[in-house]
Amino acid sequence: MVVDESLTKIVEKTVKRAKWKGLSVVEVGDPVLRKKCQKYEGQIAHETFKKLLHAMRSCMLSKPGVGLAAPQVGLPLSFAIMEDHVAGAKRKGEGAQIELREGGRMEKARKDDREFAELPFLVALNPSYKPITSKKAYFYEGCLSLPGFQAVVGRYLDIEARWEDEGGEEHMKKLHGWPARIFQHEADHLCGILYIDKCITRSFSSNDNCEKFLFPYSISRAKKELGFSPQMKSDEA
Ligand SMILES: [Zn+2]
Numbered sequence: 001m002v003v004d005e006s007l008t009k010i011v012e013k014t015v016k017r018a019k020w021k022g023l024s025v026v027e028v029g030d031p032v033l034r035k036k037c038q039k040y041e042g043q044i045a046h047e048t049f050k051k052l053l054h055a056m057r058s059c060m061l062s063k064p065g066v067g068l069a070a071p072q073v074g075l076p077l078s079f080a081i082m083e084d085h086v087a088g089a090k091r092k093g094e095g096a097q098i099e100l101r102e103g104g105r106m107e108k109a110r111k112d113d114r115e116f117a118e119l120p121f122l123v124a125l126n127p128s129y130k131p132i133t134s135k136k137a138y139f140y141e142g143c144l145s146l147p148g149f150q151a152v153v154g155r156y157l158d159i160e161a162r163w164e165d166e167g168g169e170e171h172m173k174k175l176h177g178w179p180a181r182i183f184q185h186e187a188d189h190l191c192g193i194l195y196i197d198k199c200i201t202r203s204f205s206s207n208d209n210c211e212k213f214l215f216p217y218s219i220s221r222a223k224k225e226l227g228f229s230p231q232m233k234s235d236e237a
Helices: 005-021 046-062 086-091 178-189 207-212 219-226
Strands: 067-069 079-084 097-102 105-110 119-131 136-141 149-156 158-164 170-176
Touching (some): 005 046, 046 067, 079 178, 119 178, 136 178, 136 219, 149 178, 149 207, 158 178, 170 178
Antiparallel strands (some): 079 119, 097 105, 158 170
């Protein structure tokens, strides 16, 4: 694919502006988030693309987030970045046990239901996935394009993830648990799909209420208090 000079100029300007005030993330309702993205074939000049990826990573880490897809910065092109570290999760206190008051008795809940695993910084061009088994994990997730909210989404627990790197080389990796969830969320973005299309709508909660009622630390508690179950099938797109 030949470099698109006018697109490169636009991205170059965006990246320059981002140096001062950071990249802005497109919010839900913008049609760019609902487009099927164009295959990425080097439409942005290499140096500019590298600067864009750097700006996207700074933006993602500052929010903080664990993934950012091109349409979230206004580009209907099929690429995304992802990154999450187990060490970071541990620092935030994940993996510890917390106590929840459940009908007068204390219930122990583990904070590591997400099946955290290391996901080193990944630039995925034209990513796709397919489930290895039909088993799904139900957990809260959010999106930088819908700030302030989270909902439970059923995601395949094990997937075969495919993508190309910046050099055009193809990769395939089996992902499990939290990294598999991140990959599915970002690859969905590139097909115009948001997590709210797949979530159990009754689980939809503000971040504040998620913290207040500790829903992400006990899905069973969230199910009981908000009245939902995975059998509701509202998670199926
Ligand atoms: Zn998202």
